[in-house]
Amino acid sequence: MRLFDAEYLDAFHDFLRDPREATLRAAYELGRDAVRRELTVLDLALAHHDALASELRREDKPRDDEQLVRAAGAFFLESIASFDMVQRGFREASDAALLERRHAHVLRQLSDFLADASLALDASDSLAEMLRLVAEQARELIPADCCLVATRGDQEAPFRAASYPEDDLRWVTFARWVDLSQVDPLIRSSDRPTRSDAAEIAKHVRVPGSGPTKDLVLRDWLATRLTALNGRAIGSIHLVTEREAGFTGLHEAMLRHLAQMGAAAIERSRLYSRTAR
């Protein structure tokens, strides 16, 4: 018999003789010890099974089988609680690894995006193409129903591009008519992405004369400003969703990254246009 099995047997018998918190605690300590010794949950189950079989073989006293099974279950539950803790940690680590892989994938996509944006510089309407690319990439990277990218400048006319489900008249109308004039000051006041819930969206967002958009349920709005290298705000990028799940901290980080790359690409595009004139 292994040392662990012998310790388990002693603690199990102590608990059955005197079932209280102090003797039950031994099960918790044994479970913890099993984790430290890198035993498996199967090792623990075998130790428990042997201890229970040993108790059943005893004939020196009358036995209440139901009570014995219940007490044995309580002891076993206590001993595997530490394994549960470890298993939860393993699940968390697996999720974190998945997230890290997703980050790497997103970075690759962003890099492709930058290459596409650079190619767009050669197009005659480069800024329009650029903004459309930004909006499409944002929607591909972050699960949103609609993405709006708006620029404003001292020398250039303001411009807006959008990406949305083109077969959904509600979003087509929304993207065409939504008024961002009350949202923009909020976004410009912070250098971090801003999130708004349904109540705040209702307060700040207007969609004038737009029957089809009445059915839209704007649950979450994530936006940030596009900032030039000299710190000047040159526009904003907005993501809107109807989904219950809404946006997350990861989406905020991705939008921030995307906005930085988008702003740099817009600046290059403007510089190119001025030089080519």
Add this chain to the structure above:
Amino acid sequence: MEGEIHLSVETDADLVVARAEGRALAQRLGFRPPDPTLIATAISELARNLVVHVGHGEIIMRPLVDDRRYGVLVIVRDEGEGIPDVDAALGLGHASRGGLGLGLPGARRLMDEFEVESELGKGTTVTMRKWRVRDELELLREKRERRRSDPA
């Protein structure tokens, strides 16, 4: 507050009392297995930290009630050295961050809500909660009892 439990933790025997009180509170609030065991285990992990690493501390437990849930609140407080990097101590942030997953990170994973406030040289307060949803039948029974006790 009604039903609040204050415990001073200094020895192994205090750890046993804390486990027993946490388990009993969970059972009183209708938590079903394995939740009382998980709550007792989370308390054990933090109480063990107090006994082994700090020397002494305090545990407060309190029942929580809201419209649809019952909860167990556990506050574990010490005046030790504090934790220099709370995220690291909680095992947060990286897939590869090591350890067996016992202790503070283990307790965090067993509970529904978990907050740590720590100040170097002043101490640490861990606040954790576990909830259980009250089922429809339970809500109906409570409504009926309220109506009986207050017919107006």
